[in-house]
């Protein structure tokens with residue numbers, strides 16, 4: 001019998017405001033959609049935290065034996081600079097600024113996104129669709145919404161009629177807003193506005209002649225509104241109603257509210273049973289922001305190339321740090337917090353490395369079955385990773401006592417302990433064992449010294465093919481060599 005039959009999961013559902021028992025639509029199968037990045041700049045650490053939270057959820061559901069179809073999109077068109085359907089497309093703007101093709105912007109930052117999350121050990125989603133690859137599907141939904149009377153065309157653009165929708169639906173139910181309040185708090189429409197109400201949002205925007213990203217449609221050349229792509233792609237791959245929709249807290253309104261409105265207007269069904277929102281990451285107690293320099297990129301943490309932290313931290317330590325907070329809590333990143341996480345991470349890895357060598361006895365002083373269930377209880381309670389990690393350290397304490405001959409463990413229990421720890425640390429939390437033991441590090445230094453010597457000899461003989469080959473292949477292994485005044489040094493990423 002699969003594990004999920006014995007391990008009921010409760011999920012904090014933003015739609016009900018409660019922890020609801022998770023019951024998928026199709027027994028044993030889960031459909032999960034997460035709003036992916038808009039690829040117009042290097043991926044933010046805050047976004048990494050959101051995607052890591054859903055990676056952990058994906059991993060745990062898989063661990064329980066569910067077959068999960070996890071869809072995480074790439075926004076490569078249609079995301080305007082502000083939520084009022086004004087300003088330029090973020091990708092087109094960057095393309096103009098850097099004088100390159102929009103698809104070059106998309107390619108550059110998609111590669112950066114994938115490289116970064118791979119370092120942080122995120123599993124690839126089952127499907128990673130793009131907005132530009134689903135223009136036809138988006139046009140079909142617009143036609144459908146127009147036909148049902150919840151949208152109108154104005155001067156080559158199409159807008160969703162929020163007021164009309166709200167007459168027999170509840171616009172604002174996810175974010176706890178009332179349309180009447182929103183109306184009183186917004187500015188009046190001006191004569192130039194094409195919208196009937198300020199709350200209406202674009203399903204299709206007419207492309208001005210200078211706009212580089214454009215597609216033909218029944219309403220003329222244009223591009224889809226940002227909210228629409230997620231409705232099109234989630235419906236296409238997961239069905240009109242699916243299990244879990246996730247994203248960052250900042251997407252709850254208007255993005256997710258608009259997704260609900262679009263789906264309900266076109267299919268008449270509620271699109272999602274469990275809405276999940278991950279909280280934000282702050283830096284030294286303040287909101288991260290590029291304009292105030294209170295900002296750090298993942299690569300700057302891994303390399304140590306920054307003015308905020310005292311030293312580099314490995315991706316595994318950063319991941320462990322993030323897993324120490326519940327995904328719905330605000331998490332603050334600081335040098336002290338990362339140092340504490342690094343200590344904890346090393347302690348956990350030391351215990352895991354030493355578990356093989358534990359002596360076994362006739363009986364166990366540590367109730368493994370009860371401890372194991374406490375680990376599941378933590379995860380079943382809305383994926384409570386900090387409580388799970390506290391349980392893992394409870395096991396570490398016992399491992400250390402057994403090492404010191406102050407406690408004993410039976411051979412059966414030792415196997416169970418090893419198995420459970422491996423499952424939770426590596427499979428569920430996705431923490432990699434990147435600790436290099438002292439022996440390994442001596443060997444590595446020796447091998448590197450040899451390679452650097454060979455490379456220097458090659459360079460002296462002007463054999464640049466060999467010297468470049470050594471450098472490039474080391475880079476592929478995550479080892480950088482630097483030539484300085486005092487000779488050649490190396491660093492491991």
Ligand SMILES: [Zn+2]
Nearest residue numbers: 035036230255
């Ligand atoms: Zn989305």
